[in-house]
Amino acid sequence: MDVMESGVKQLIRLTTASGKQLRCSRDHAILTPDGWRKAGELAVGDSVMSGGTAVRPSEALVPPSLRRGIGVWTSMQRKRLIDELDLCYLCSRTFPREALELDHVVPVSLDLGRALDEENLAPACEPCRAEKGATEQGLAERGGKVALAKADLVVSVVDDGEEMTYDLAVEGPWHNFLADGIVVHNSYNEESGRYRELQPVFYVPGGERRLVQQGRPGKYEFVEGTPEQHKVVTEAMEASYRQSYEQYQAMLAAGVAREVARAVLPVGLFSSMYATCNARSLMHFLSLRTKDERATVPSFPQREIEMVAEKMEAEWAKLMPLTHAAFNAHGRVAP
Ligand SMILES: [Zn+2]
Known part of the structure; x- marks a missing residue:
């Protein structure tokens, strides 16, 4: 999470029927039953949607005999639904089928x-299943309630002075959090192209980037x-980047808003x-996101994010050499 100053703004104070109060700027996005509104x-x-809890459906609703039956049916789908080498949907690591079980994404008790429902089954590794099970158990024990957002009537809106405001950035994909109990939007501060003209800096893979994928899904390698092939990649990307950036600038020159014009820019634009x-x-x-022979559990990241991860690791190793050495000594597993 990150905090950024976003200038002195006029503030308002919202009060809801359930007694929650939120003080924020007029342009801040708030979740309502109809979607995000300012x-x-x-x-x-x-x-507005505000945070609350609901009673968690009881485990007792699923009798042990039914639970066993569901377990038997689920394990029968394993061979069909899990590839010989497959991904754990919780940690995105690759495992052989024997190390994976089908997990109910929405738990049976919920x-x-x-x-x-096959669509509700996904392969998960044993540590992830244990962690998910413990989290669910912990929630059930803490009063048997689940967190959810509920509609809450706005009973008053008043101006509430002017002062310096801040934005919080929260990890994706949710981009929202509770401010004084009300669901508000955050700014994940990746350069978005709405407020600033994007610069023409594009990615062209270097000569060492392996270009060809071989094998079937779940079991492939790059050669x-x-x-x-390198020549065609470089030429095609450069031609496409030039063309799309020229069109982007033509639209800006014609007075088109940046947030509209940016749609022509390709994913190869650096951000x-x-x-x-x-x-x-x-x-x-x-x-x-790194592939390293010292890793107890191998990962197969896309090369581009691995290049970013390698740079991050080099900086971190300088800042925290002992922690970095311990990480490597323990099979590069996060504690
Ligand atoms: Zn896992």
């Missing part, structure tokens, strides 16, 4: 109707490309972002 557009009588994390999260990221 705080300044909300009036008395509108609803929705019995999805117990025999060197031929000089001809910058700020993100913060602690050493433990960084180790987790590195264990997934």
Whole structure:
């Protein structure tokens, strides 16, 4: 999570029927039953989504005999639904089939109707299944409630002075958090192209980037490309980048808004972002996004994110050499 100053702004204070109060700028996005809306557009009588809890369906609703039956059916689908080498949907690591079990993404105790639904089954490794099970157990024990957002009527909107405001950046894909109990949007501060003209810096793979994928899904490897393949990649990308950036600039020159014009820019455009994390999260990221022979659990990251991860690791190793050495000595597994 990150905090950024976003200038002195006019603030308003919203009060809801359940007694929650939120002080924020008029342009801040707030979740309502109809989707995201700006705080300044909300009036008395509108609803916002606020955080609350609901009673967790009891484990006792699923009798042990039924649970066993579901377990037997689930293990029978294993061979069909898990490839010989497959990904754990929770940690994205690759495992042989024997190390994976099918997991109910929506737990059986939460929705019995999805117990025999193939779409609700995904391969998970044993440590991830144990962790997920313990988390669910912990939630059930803490009062048997689940967190959810509920509609809450706005009962008053008043101006509340002017002061320096801040934005918080939260890890994707959720981009929202509770501010004083109300669901608000955050800014994940990747350069977005809405506020600033994007610069023409594009990615062209270097000569060492392996270009050719061989094998079937779940079991493939990358091998060197031929000089001809490297040539066609470089030429095609450069021509496409030039063309799309020219069109982008033509639209800006014609007065078209940046947030509209940016749609022509390709994914090969470099982007910058700020993100913060602690050493433990960084180790987790590195264990997934680098390939290293010291790793107890192998990872197969896309080369491009691995190049970023390698640079991050080099900086971190300078800052925390002992922690970095311990990470390597323990099979590059995050504690
Ligand atoms: Zn896993």
